[in-house]
Amino acid sequence: MNSKNKDCNTINVPKTLRPWRIYYLLLLIYALMVAMGYYFPYLQGNEHADVLSRVMAIFMAGTGLIIIVIVVAKQGYYLKITNYELVYKHLFSPAKELTYSEIHGISIVKKHGQGIDSKVPMMILVLEVSIRNTVEIDISKLSKKVQSNLINFLAMKAPNASMNYLANEIKDGYFKTYEKEMTKELIVIALGAAALIIFKFFLRGHF
Numbered sequence: 171m172n173s174k175n176k177d178c179n180t181i182n183v184p185k186t187l188r189p190w191r192i193y194y195l196l197l198l199i200y201a202l203m204v205a206m207g208y209y210f211p212y213l214q215g216n217e218h219a220d221v222l223s224r225v226m227a228i229f230m231a232g233t234g235l236i237i238i239v240i241v242v243a244k245q246g247y248y249l250k251i252t253n254y255e256l257v258y259k260h261l262f263s264p265a266k267e268l269t270y271s272e273i274h275g276i277s278i279v280k281k282h283g284q285g286i287d288s289k290v291p292m293m294i295l296v297l298e299v300s301i302r303n304t305v306e307i308d309i310s311k312l313s314k315k316v317q318s319n320l321i322n323f324l325a326m327k328a329p330n331a332s333m334n335y336l337a338n339e340i341k342d343g344y345f346k347t348y349e350k351e352m353t354k355e356l357i358v359i360a361l362g363a364a365a366l367i368i369f370k371f372f373l374r375g376h377f
Contacts, residue, residue: 181323187249189311196241200234207231249307251323256297258307266305270327274298278321278336280351281306291355293317293348297324298331318343 207230211222243261250257259265275298280291293310309317321341325333333341336348 181319184250184252187312187316189245192245192311196238200238203230203234258305268297268299268305272299273324273328273331275332276321276324276337277334278340291352314345
């Protein structure tokens with residue numbers, strides 16, 4: 171086993187995982203929105219720039235807060251890992267507690283979100299508790315190292331759980347198969363969007 175895989179075998183518990191990447195991105199977007207609102211009147215050379223800059227900054231700050239609340243409401247969660255159980259808590263949902271002995275299957279699947287996320291494939295960790303009971307966790311916002319560490323730890327704590335081929339590969343720090351499938355899907359989405367644009371352009375030209 172190479173050094174990369176050895177790194178993937180280690181995880182310190184208790185540990186709480188959160189989608190920090192999207193939180194940092196939201197803060198960056200928020201700061202840019204406020205700055206854009208404040209400086210835009212000056213860039214336009216408006217004679218009332220002093221007043222307008224404050225109004226625009228307040229408006230953009232309010233709009234940014236609404237966006238943050240919506241995104242965090244949809245994608246905010248924490249995943250607490252201990253030596254005895256796993257606790258998954260979405261922002262507006264009750265916490266789900268699983269002991270590792272309850273986990274019968276560990277899978278990685280691609281799934282599309284809803285609304286604005288409907289075209290973006292996500293990496294979903296599916297934990298099978300029973301035939302009709304599964305826990306789905308979006309881990310696409312976590313780093314590759316954290317994804318691999320998490321699956322490796324779960325496989326170690328639930329040694330009798332079955333795993334699909336993607337979970338097995340990512341457990342060992344191998345992402346090429348998953349990335350290849352994601353790339354194919356994104357190309358199909360891009361081609362479909364391009365075809366739709368061309369079709370609309372064609373219709374406008376003939377009607």
